[in-house]
Amino acid sequence: MATYVDILKSEFPEIDTELFQYITGVLASGGPDFEDGEEVYEAIGEVLEQGSGDTRNQDDVREICFQMFNTLQLNSHRGSNQVLLDAPVMLSQMSADNGSAAEDVQSGIWMMKRDKSTMVNAKKLEKAEAKLKQKHTRRNEKDSNKTAAPIVLEEASASQASSKKEKRVDESGKNKSYDIRIENFDVAFGERCLLQGAELSLSFGRRFGLIGRNGLGKTTLLKMLANRSLRVPAHISILHVEQEVAGDETPALQSVLESDTVREGLLGEEKRLNQRIANGTSDGMESIRLTEIYGKLEEIDSDKAPARASVILAGLGFSPKMQTQMTKEFSGGWRMRLALARALFAKPDLLLLDEPTNMLDVRAILWLETYLQTWASTILVVSHDRNFLNAVVTDIIHLHSQRLDSYRGDYENFIKTKEDRMKSQLREYEAQLQYRQHIQVFIDRFRFNANRAAQVQSKLKLLERLPELKPLDKEIEVTLRFPDNFEKLSPPILQLDEVEFYYSKDKLLFTGLNLSADLESRICIVGENGAGKSTILKLLMGELTPVNGIRQAHRALKIGYFSQHHVDQLDLNVCSIELLLNKFPGKTEEEYRHQLGGYGITGELSTRPVASLSGGQKSRVAFAQMTMPCPNFYILDEPTNHLDMETIEALAKSLNKYKGGVILVSHDERLIRLVCKELWVCDVGKVSRVEGGFDEYRDILQEQFRKEGYL
Template sequence: MLQLSGAGKRFGTKLLFEEADWLITANERTALVGANGTGKSTLMKVLAGVESVGGLDYGTLQRTRGMTIGYLPQDGLALSGRSVFDECLSVFDGLIAMEKEMETLTVALSELDHTSSEYAAAADRYSHIDAQFRAHDGYALDAQVGTVLTGLGFSKTDWTRQTEEFSGGWQMRIALAKLLLQKPSLLLLDEPTNHLDIEARDWLEGYLKTYPNGYILISHDRYFLDVTVDKIVELWNKRINVYHGNYEKYLSQKAERMAQLQAAYKNQKEHIEHLEAFISRFRYQATKAKQVQSRIKELEKIERIEIPEEEPVIHFTFPQPPPSGRTVVEVSGLSKSFGPKQVLNDVSFTIDRGDRIALVGVNGAGKSTLVKLLSGDDTPTSGVLKLGHNVLADYFAQDQYKVLDPDARMLDDISKTALKVPEAELRGLLGCFLFSGDDVFKRLGVLSGGERNRYALAKILVSPANFLLLDEPTNHLDLRAKDVLLEAIQNFTGTVIFVSHDRYFIDRIATRVFEVADGKVHVFPGGYEDYLWRKEGGAAELAAATAAAAKVPVVVAAPVVVPEPVATPEPAKKRVNPIKLKQMQERLAAVEEEMPQLEAAISETETALGNFVSAEETTRLSGVLEGLRQMQSSLTEEWEGLMLELEEA
């Protein structure tokens, strides 16, 4: 469908890539990855044919005739003049024109003589257009637009609003919706998840899995890449390297390739040193002249293996804060309104020391409002919010850059915050957040909003309080910076509550999930996967299964008759008849011997059921298996009861 051959591209004097070969097929599902500055976005623009970038400096780019390309840049798109729905519907202008022509033809057919040649021509034209219209699902255009807009987080009231009323992030969502509705032969999406919440991101994952054509993605969201692509193209060492599999497989394959490259480099280096030593030793001996010349020619023909300098892996650890009390926050009957709009209503929960809580919910549900209330940056309309003993809170807002001193130099500013951290370590940390070289001497006022937010996050890392409130800290971060932040939070001994739309980040950190929805906060124990399982009905299914199992008749393997316990005047200490104690111990040992035998019998029966012999045999084995499982349930219950009684004794 599209092919790069021997391609090269420069950005000013910097060579981004050279000798690049890449065959892009019709069913391409690929992620384009690489370090910042390697040229990923530039390569994407070259593929898209964006005029501002121009073509290749050398090499060729061939496209299949008739293919269509849809390109979504990182930002910079602005739409105006139409409602959201009409803007998205505009991608079907060709089909809408067909529909209008069919209406005109319908009128003409009703007026023309059925026996005339004009009628026959109009009927043929109508039949041809109608077939095309149906093939493109033209009778369901409104439904297509509604499905995509809803999936990307637009409410029905948003559909009639003018596009210019929306912020830059929502403008990018509209642009993405238009591309998805167009269904070009090749989708080129540069950071499509930057402006999406988790719900919209999950919807996009599902949409791409069923997308009928090919797509190439640039993304810093590991989970998103793992579930949407089956090939990774990496820009590394000014070359294109192809890996088959998702992002997780790419990481392991790259490590293997790097080990092979280093081994080959070591072998080649030893061989070159051996040749050079021979040449140096026998250069001036006439009897060895032929061998020396042979080795000189061999040395000249060797294509030297180069190992580019890798970015150092930074392992940053929070300076550990003073411990807080066991209870960090108590919230009771908390409500928050903005005029007539009530965002939170009668919310109650407790946060304990060491919790790492992910706040989730659709955009506008009140996540940022709740974080501001917890930080003290805003006050509740009603209710009680009480911080625990020795709790020191620090808050990272989405617009944190606004509180920075614009006249301060970056390295000086962060050094004042972290007096005990060496400058080299501070520069390494800033490098992880994409500030390297002379960038660290820039004044904060000259940085963009995204750059200042990245710096503000790095600044929080060097002097954390014991209660961190982070509102979308992963925005504007690449994979390397996310890893630094993730590792630091994992090793942090304090308490963290955070908002993020990065599934991988949430999966690795969260110990509890607070869902903000309909003015309430719903608390879910466990991580994000547990939250999804419970939301999808897993907890209800488990409870139903447990209740059903409790009603199954229990077959007791060997009931034990024991005498009544001797009454004791000491209520604080339970005494047990020695005869009963011995009987319980013997029975416990017997049960522990029976359980593995029963498990083996269940396993053998399950294996036998897997090999079909006859319907009668299958029925018999099913009955045997059910009886064995009932015995296992009975034994397990008996074992737990015996253990409990023995512990009390």
């Protein structure tokens, strides 16, 4: 195998001898201390670019440095330590002289010391060696820290400027406004600053969509508002839909009714008063109090509450039978829906929703969009669903660069307004830059002209007074890589023929199921939760065996599977690099970093415990893990959960470029429209194809809502 010396000679045949000796000396002395190819490039890259007499660009030189790093790593793994001697020595002769058996040494091994005239000057290596020593020290510290488990996750914190006047007004109860305005506040997560000097203004009755890249602090901001770490007037009620309902013996409908604490309190007091009257322990005041209670119950339409709660539950997918089931009988996903139903029924002054569409199917999302359009109080919702935001919100709040920017209108209006702002800021930046350059030209031209000295001084002062010129904040474009370096497979690729399946004999799930897919397939499976979408995926993957019928798959088919519960399949106690190392051993750290970098997990993110990453960042790690073996077919179950909109767009582009087959289950309307050519609707024990695509499916659902009276 080629050594770094061989690579250097072959890639730079015209390299100067002294420069060659210098570079090989740096690599020889620092080989064990280089942590990755980037450090090799930092040590010798600039020297190669400037002094090699070659016309290679920066990326080419960096790639060569990575190759040399791999040879250094190989040598260190082999444990090869070369010793250079002043004169040739025959080891077999040495063995004989020492009284050892000469025949144990089968052949002579010669080692020669390099002539001092060809050695690198030690002074030239001094700087490189000092740098390597520092890296070695840091690595030792890092290794010692690794043994100091357990991992302590960072905590979020918030602080804000406040005045005594605001506190007095709030505590006095004179503040009757339901508008929320929080000025000059900071939010941090551990040592990382998420927001600095930010302002948040929420006008009562408006619906705000909070958007921004994964990991910037959207969920953290909602939590700071929910626990009042950021000051919200005390009279404003807040409800944050974050955790699923605890499972107990309470029926689902009753659980929703109990979320209205005012109504429950009045009904409880009514019951106690009637018991006292019936028991003969009345003091005569019960009748007066009961009259007041009945008046308040009538005022809040208490008698209509069960019907309203039932409509909310039905809209979110709970059948009449499910509404009578105990909460402990539901899965986590359905308990999250129940938590959302409780919040919608309780009608808080400020409703905080974090990715509400993640737990819903397309049918429930369409219902929720319509329901929230008539919401009377304030909503702040974090969502990645572009169509949901367009249907629901009246304002957009954009979190970026540690600040919050507000825009009137829905998401599409935000995109247009943001582009207009960027163009305006770019024109202003270029105009200021040109003005500065014009002044600087005058200064440079007449700097040594005595007659113009006063004017030059004036221009210098003018230049100093100008505000600092800051370049525009441009967000880095998100890219995802789905490698497709595999051979094309001839059909049939994957199919189900006359498949029948059930989990229990008394409940047949599918019968006569005939489905097929190939490497050109872009299929989306839709349907209500519980209709069997995930079961179809498992039948296609071979994880479930049909009761009757046949699953056929090409012998070279390699499926990559993304589960909607992918976070449960990740080891949260290690960093992303270690995660890939444990799953796919035998590769270099640089290869693992390169794989993660293709999904936006770069630099410090790749060395942090997976548990400390945001939901979207964990999804990206799962993508990196799924694509590492280069599958030729992907089955994706709710891949957009927790992803920001930029990453969803990148996911769509990557899937469209990918040369293998794709079947996905998704509720994200935009992803379906961008990627899928075929729609399979899962309903009542069968799977049918919708010829008109998503538009036809949406029309079918809305017609069902009208017939069932949910709208």
